[in-house]
Amino acid sequence: MSIIPISTIYRLVTLRLGYGAEIADECAKLIWKDQSRSINYSQIKTKPERIPGMLWDKIVIHSDNGERLVISGIKKKSSESSLQVLTQRVGSYQVGLLNPAYKQIKGSYDSFKSAFSYRYTRHSKIERWKAENKELTGQLNNDFALQFMPEEKQKIIGKFLSLFSQSHQIRDKQNQKFIAKELSSFQEYFDKVENNPLTERQRLACIVNEDNNLVIAGAGSGKTSVIIAKAGYLIQSGLAQPHEILILAYGRKASKETDERIKEKLPNVEGVTTSTFHKLGLTIIGESTGKKPRVSKLQEDTAEFYKIINNFLTDLTKSDKAYNQRVIDYFVTHLIPYESEFDHQQQGDYFAALQEGDMRSLKSRIEWAEKRSGRKSLQQEKLKSFEEVVIADFLFVNGIKYIYEHPYKIDTATADKTQYQPDFYLPEYDIYIEHFGIGRDGSTPPFVSQFEYTQGIEWKRGLHNKHETILVETYSYEMKEGTLTDLLHSKLEKRGVKFSPLSFQELLELLISIGEEKKADQFTELIVTFLDLFKQSGYSFDTIRVNANQHPDRPRCHAFIDVFEPIYAEYTNELNRSGTVDFSDMIRKATDLVQSGKYKPSFKYILVDEFQDISAIRADLVKSLVDKGDDTVLSCVGDDWQSIYRFSGSDISYTGNFEEYFGYTKKVPLDKTFRYNDKLNDFSTTFITQNPAQIKKDVTSHTSVPTNAVTLVEYYEDVDRAIQHCVDDIQTKHPEKATIYILGRYSFSKPAFLQNMAKHYPEYTFKFDTVHGSKGKEADFVIVVDVNDARYGFPSKIANEPLLDLVLPQSETHEYAEERRLFYVAITRAKHHSFVLFDVVKPSVFIEEIRDERNGSKYHFNQISTEGVASAPPDFGTCPSCGTGKMMMRVMPDGRFFFGCGHYPFCSYTPRTCNACNKYPLIKDGGYYRCKNPECGNVVSGCKQCSDGVMVERRGKFGKFLGCSNYGKTKCGYTEKPL
Numbered sequence: 001m002s003i004i005p006i007s008t009i010y011r012l013v014t015l016r017l018g019y020g021a022e023i024a025d026e027c028a029k030l031i032w033k034d035q036s037r038s039i040n041y042s043q044i045k046t047k048p049e050r051i052p053g054m055l056w057d058k059i060v061i062h063s064d065n066g067e068r069l070v071i072s073g074i075k076k077k078s079s080e081s082s083l084q085v086l087t088q089r090v091g092s093y094q095v096g097l098l099n100p101a102y103k104q105i106k107g108s109y110d111s112f113k114s115a116f117s118y119r120y121t122r123h124s125k126i127e128r129w130k131a132e133n134k135e136l137t138g139q140l141n142n143d144f145a146l147q148f149m150p151e152e153k154q155k156i157i158g159k160f161l162s163l164f165s166q167s168h169q170i171r172d173k174q175n176q177k178f179i180a181k182e183l184s185s186f187q188e189y190f191d192k193v194e195n196n197p198l199t200e201r202q203r204l205a206c207i208v209n210e211d212n213n214l215v216i217a218g219a220g221s222g223k224t225s226v227i228i229a230k231a232g233y234l235i236q237s238g239l240a241q242p243h244e245i246l247i248l249a250y251g252r253k254a255s256k257e258t259d260e261r262i263k264e265k266l267p268n269v270e271g272v273t274t275s276t277f278h279k280l281g282l283t284i285i286g287e288s289t290g291k292k293p294r295v296s297k298l299q300e301d302t303a304e305f306y307k308i309i310n311n312f313l314t315d316l317t318k319s320d321k322a323y324n325q326r327v328i329d330y331f332v333t334h335l336i337p338y339e340s341e342f343d344h345q346q347q348g349d350y351f352a353a354l355q356e357g358d359m360r361s362l363k364s365r366i367e368w369a370e371k372r373s374g375r376k377s378l379q380q381e382k383l384k385s386f387e388e389v390v391i392a393d394f395l396f397v398n399g400i401k402y403i404y405e406h407p408y409k410i411d412t413a414t415a416d417k418t419q420y421q422p423d424f425y426l427p428e429y430d431i432y433i434e435h436f437g438i439g440r441d442g443s444t445p446p447f448v449s450q451f452e453y454t455q456g457i458e459w460k461r462g463l464h465n466k467h468e469t470i471l472v473e474t475y476s477y478e479m480k481e482g483t484l485t486d487l488l489h490s491k492l493e494k495r496g497v498k499f500s501p502l503s504f505q506e507l508l509e510l511l512i513s514i515g516e517e518k519k520a521d522q523f524t525e526l527i528v529t530f531l532d533l534f535k536q537s538g539y540s541f542d543t544i545r546v547n548a549n550q551h552p553d554r555p556r557c558h559a560f561i562d563v564f565e566p567i568y569a570e571y572t573n574e575l576n577r578s579g580t581v582d583f584s585d586m587i588r589k590a591t592d593l594v595q596s597g598k599y600k601p602s603f604k605y606i607l608v609d610e611f612q613d614i615s616a617i618r619a620d621l622v623k624s625l626v627d628k629g630d631d632t633v634l635s636c637v638g639d640d641w642q643s644i645y646r647f648s649g650s651d652i653s654y655t656g657n658f659e660e661y662f663g664y665t666k667k668v669p670l671d672k673t674f675r676y677n678d679k680l681n682d683f684s685t686t687f688i689t690q691n692p693a694q695i696k697k698d699v700t701s702h703t704s705v706p707t708n709a710v711t712l713v714e715y716y717e718d719v720d721r722a723i724q725h726c727v728d729d730i731q732t733k734h735p736e737k738a739t740i741y742i743l744g745r746y747s748f749s750k751p752a753f754l755q756n757m758a759k760h761y762p763e764y765t766f767k768f769d770t771v772h773g774s775k776g777k778e779a780d781f782v783i784v785v786d787v788n789d790a791r792y793g794f795p796s797k798i799a800n801e802p803l804l805d806l807v808l809p810q811s812e813t814h815e816y817a818e819e820r821r822l823f824y825v826a827i828t829r830a831k832h833h834s835f836v837l838f839d840v841v842k843p844s845v846f847i848e849e850i851r852d853e854r855n856g857s858k859y860h861f862n863q864i865s866t867e868g869v870a871s872a873p874p875d876f877g878t879c880p881s882c883g884t885g886k887m888m889m890r891v892m893p894d895g896r897f898f899f900g901c902g903h904y905p906f907c908s909y910t911p912r913t914c915n916a917c918n919k920y921p922l923i924k925d926g927g928y929y930r931c932k933n934p935e936c937g938n939v940v941s942g943c944k945q946c947s948d949g950v951m952v953e954r955r956g957k958f959g960k961f962l963g964c965s966n967y968g969k970t971k972c973g974y975t976e977k978p979l
Helices: 008-013 076-103 106-116 122-130 134-140 152-167 168-184 186-192 198-206 223-236 251-264 277-289 302-319 321-334 347-356 362-373 386-397 448-469 478-483 482-494 502-515 518-537 541-549 553-580 585-593 615-629 659-660 678-688 718-732 754-760 802-806 819-828 845-851 865-869
Strands: 002-004 020-023 028-033 034-042 049-051 057-062 068-074 213-215 245-249 273-274 424-426 431-436 468-474 605-608 633-638 665-669 672-677 700-703 710-715 738-744 764-770 777-785 830-840 862-865 887-891 899-903 921-925 928-932 937-941 953-958 959-964
Touching: 002 076, 008 068, 008 186, 008 899, 028 068, 034 068, 049 076, 057 076, 057 251, 068 076, 076 106, 076 134, 076 502, 106 122, 106 134, 106 152, 122 134, 122 168, 134 152, 152 168, 168 186, 186 198, 186 223, 198 223, 198 665, 213 448, 213 659, 223 245, 223 251, 223 605, 223 633, 245 251, 245 277, 245 448, 273 700, 277 585, 277 615, 302 321, 302 502, 302 518, 302 553, 321 386, 321 482, 321 553, 321 887, 362 386, 386 424, 386 478, 386 482, 431 448, 448 468, 468 478, 468 482, 478 482, 502 518, 518 553, 518 802, 541 553, 541 802, 553 802, 585 615, 615 659, 659 665, 659 899, 659 928, 665 953, 672 678, 672 830, 678 700, 678 710, 678 819, 678 830, 710 718, 710 865, 718 738, 718 777, 718 830, 754 764, 777 819, 819 830, 830 845
Parallel strands: 213 633, 213 665, 245 273, 245 605, 431 468, 605 633, 672 700, 710 830, 710 862, 738 764, 738 777, 777 830
Antiparallel strands: 002 020, 020 028, 028 034, 049 057, 057 068, 424 431, 887 899, 921 928, 928 937, 953 959
């Protein structure tokens, strides 16, 4: 022990007469007033610091946990020697601590070297080594102590610390050397395993064996070739026995094709497991429990599945009146997704939504069926809003007679206003119903003047009060809040209205009688689809109700869940009764068995093809096999640009966020397509990458051509001729044998004359398929039809049923994201050239994007037109009333014509025909009406008094004057002197 000399002057000045400090064997210590404070040498990793003063010095000792010990008042002539003694004592002590750690370095070095073992070294091996040596590294990382060690030991420790910090960089360098060696050793294998030698990236994908591997492919880049070649490489290199390899595919057909290709390409290999997810699930359950479950026949027989769901629905509605009412209410209020006027900026957009939803009341559908059959000739009621349809159907199914827009019993017509027609009249009760399109705060939709609408409401209320007629009011916000029909029921019941509700069976019979049983079939289909996705999701009913609360159409979601839950219970009971499982049960139960340890995976390598189509339930099974396996390697091959199955549960986020879900991942992009040429590659890549969420890929083509490889073909009412043009164009450029693929967004797009085409062009093989069905296939030429702005166009305007969002993966923010990928799939089926057909009157947004001159030279394509384009109607302009409807010419049987809005019957605007050219409509523009004919240019003044009259020249007793064209119709008598 050494005493540190303390200045007497310091003790007197600070009144610390008993103050002292000493350097002990294991610590430095301060003593004062029978108290002491010390710091152990093991805590000191930096050299103590001497701070000179005028009368005395001090030494500051820092610990590695942030504390410090300050020894003050040291005699100036002794402070340096005291510092040296303290530093030497601390250093010697630290060296004593460091020596045991130093002795472990050689073993750690050897352990690090063994992690390589002449194979691809995975990230996890180095991470395990680092975890095992983390404490050792912490002990050795002591620069202060190293100063007191021999130079040779200092170098050895320094090298080890550098090895620890640079371990992954070392791994990368060693792996690069290993890859180079394997590329050379297996060159002949990679050259011959497929018909064409594998590309460098394909070979790399085979050799790289990271913990998790994602091969990011493009269309025609040889994804399946990588799967086959990798399996062969693993076996030939001695990394795995055939039975230690599992290859997963989605369908039985794909799995069978993979198995056949292994037998063909790897003839000496036997024992590789190729399986679907469902088959694997059955195997795991059977091996774990000793009893292989039976698969429900409902999984294979769609008709039987629909039948049993209908039986459940029928039995439940018959036995439970409350449930029957829930089903009826759903059909009346929620069968069609709700469209609110408040969600549209222009009235025309709302009308378009109503048209797409075919919003007609049950009564009008019955009237149409009777008119169509010739039993009646009458004018159908034409309701103007979604909410009015709900009210009309509510009245109808409850046996309440109503008349839509029946004239009010008191004459209210004036020179400016037509007769008042309340929305609904109940003749048996002399009750009027007015539905007001306002929010709870009295607000109106964006395209409606709140001031004028509010005035109208007050006028109607005042009129009913004045004449003592009964008025029942309903409001848009009631529909939004899910209380419209419940409140209407209460309001009418208080006024003595009697209800005679239909049963569900009666409703079905009614739908069948008017030929609309399809609605019931679609409802059954929705239940079956929702059931499958619900089971795949693994959600509970509590979870989907929480999801429903966050859904834009919350009332509809809860109404459906209330109908669905008892059917799901019956379905579960049926599976239990029959002792069977469905596909989702198989995968989920298999996953549980793996995770619980009841099934021990024996696969060392798991290869998954078409990974972009993975769903949550399948991803969980794969992850469990990897996590519970013995150092299992996962390799997935996929193309996020071809992810087109969200409607069946596919979740593209697993590809985009692969590493977040599975762990450290090595990504290998396949950068060359063997299917199509460079021009088609440039076009398709430009198109798909307009969605910034898609993974960027630098894809090159195996072949190069001097001319464009995409042709846009415009037609008008002669799509057959457009296809003919395509074939003629192909014949000119490619007269030898070829395959021609005609692809449609829907199966009904199949041309009727396809067989005749084959007869006229025997050198060509014609096939038709939907774009979804064409996935994974190819042809020399592709003709994509119906790329139109239409309900069944491309992109499709039929959005996925919004209810399915409760159980589907999260939707993407980019508009038409999946439809864009589907279009990419369509045009990349071609080897040589793709033709894209569209109606010149209604080109889809994809066509508009491609042709948009603002894109400059972004897209390169050819254009051809059919003869029919010349007869396409001109652009008659946009409806000034609703804001978005296209003006259309309507020709009557006698040859006369008039113009009307394309959103009829929701928008009944009919402009005047130009009195100058008699070919185009006069469209209102401020205070004038202008002819849309660019060759005419006629302009007519509008009436300043009424809303739709024009000023025409008339002659009176005082000569010529200008008078409103509505004089004699609405009694508008506005006149002007001629200019």
